[in-house]
Amino acid sequence: MDQDRRQFYRIDHPVVLDYKIVSEADVASSSKPYQFNVSPYFLLQSQLSGIDAECQHLVYKIAESTPHLATYLQHLNKKIDLIGRTLADSQLEVDSTHMQIINLSEGGLSFTAEEALELGTLLAIKLVFPENSLGLLLYAEVQRCEPKEQNFDIGIAFHKMPESCRTLLARLIIEAQARERQAQLHG
Structure with a gap:
């Protein structure tokens, strides 16, 4: 994760995030998680x-x-x-109870969870970016889990991410950077 931190630009971004712990067999059988019931x-x-x-x-x-x-x-x-x-x-479906600010890059993200997750745990991730009407289903691996007040700061690296998703995240990050610059210029 530290290497990704240097390799990719990171932004703080509001999303609705949900995750499920999955097995290596789940990840091996599909490049996109099927563990979520989505429209x-x-x-x-x-x-x-x-x-x-x-x-x-x-x-x-x-x-x-x-x-x-x-x-x-x-x-x-x-x-x-x-x-x-x-x-x-x-x-x-924007469930505001799962809305949080994540730290996002093309290589992974960090988020706050109520439970500790073991390093190496594989996750199916469901991300909803309400401002873009964008939904993503990705696999990830837990790289970091640190206590933070009454919760845990979880750092994950995307796993088997299709190139189309990486391109989409890169575009989303560039757009967020541009909005930040505009806000600084006009703020």
Whole structure:
């Protein structure tokens, strides 16, 4: 985790977080946790963002030769994003009792838990970013567990994270950095 702390930029971010302890067999059988009962729209925004990232270079290529077509495609993409966000907003379950500020990077996160977790424990993680209508299901491994007042500060490293999720987290972190800079400039 200390190496990740140096390798990735970290932000404090509000999320709804839930986790379940899982076995190595669970992790080996799937790259995405299936331990949570989520609506079909839960991962919609993350899937749309993944497709977006895959197609971004194509839009740039099209813009070089046909700028009007590229602009049209960008507008279609905005429509799809709006539809996706509306569907996700209506179905994302935001349980405010699980809302907390986490310290997030592309490689992992730290959060507060009521119970201690042994180092090396594998977790299925459910993250909801309410401001983005974004839901993620990831596997992680406990790297740190330290007592903190009446709770525990848990540090986890993401495990078997699909590249699309890493790209999505990187974008989310960059957007949060930009908002922080804007707030500092106008604050």
